[in-house]
Amino acid sequence: MALISLDDLEGFDEEQLDDDITDNPEPVGDEEQERLYNHWQAVASTHQVSVPQEMTGPIQEMTRRNQEREPVPSVTISRHEKLGEVVYEERMYPAGHWACVTKGEKLYEQSISMGFMKLMRFICKENSAGRYLGMTVPIVNNIHITEDGFTFKKDILTAYYLPAEFQANPVQPTDPDIIIVRREAFRVITRIFYGTTTEETITQQINMLWEILGATDDVHRDSYMVAVYENPGVTCRRNEIWFIRREP
Incomplete structure (x- = not known):
């Protein structure tokens, strides 16, 4: 191509x-x-x-329906600033139902694109309710790192938080590749970045946040999340890198 x-x-x-x-x-x-x-x-x-x-x-x-976007619920636990700029935040996300699809294409950006297209069809009527469900943000991509500590594993899980209307009684997908998962509450350390999300740019963001945090065993080193707030049609997209807190 x-x-x-x-x-x-x-x-x-x-x-x-x-x-x-x-x-x-x-x-x-x-x-x-x-x-x-x-x-x-x-x-x-x-x-x-x-x-x-x-x-x-x-x-x-x-x-x-671009303006009709429901934020994924969260609570800000702490905010760390330097010279008036937010360097990173810590948030808690409550337990809830997510629609998830896993793709293992050659490139990270191919996997998230193919996964999101499946979720778009699910959101836009390919579901048991037979109607548009509503968009929630962010869409979250789960990354797992190989033992060398640098390379992304091939399979990327892309997740869409079901709108509040469907949390108690989750709507079901018609696509068998999409599964509804109830995730328990989790805490993340998060930092904003803008632009495209590729393995290279995400790796840069992971390294940058590690430099800011310094040595710590409180977060996972073998898995991360990338939160995307804009649809792929937006050139300069808002994203966040999420470090996942270990369970106490």
Whole structure:
């Protein structure tokens, strides 16, 4: 596949694409739908994946409802600042149900892209409720590190927190690759970063947070989480690296 850089995407008018859809609650016409699909296809090519044509509907639905986002519940335990800037936070996430899919593609970015497309179809009506479920943020990707301490294991789990409406009685996926998991409460140390998420950029963020924290045995070294707050159609995405606290 021919690849393009993120700089090449400047020719796409992202804000106009979003405005055209979000300002109009009715389904868009064929021409606008094709333009939106081509934009996502261009972004996907930077991750060395292709967006199948059947993703056109979910892409349109999620773009149209872009402002309707429910935050995953959490409690901030502490915030560490330097010169007025937040360096990292510690948060508690309560127990809850997540829709999870695991992909083991050649590249990390391919795995998260393929996993998220499956979750998009689940969110956009491929579920037992037969309707749009609502978007929650962040989407969380679980990473496991090999024994050398540097390389990502192939399988990446991508998880979507079910909206509050479905926590007591979880909606079920029609895709057998997606499973509903109840995760117990967990604590993380988290730091914000922006841009694309690749194995290289995530490794940099992991190393940076380790330098800030110094030597500690209070967090896991063989697994991390990457929290993503923007959909793949956004060029400069907000992300967080999460270090997972060990159980006391």
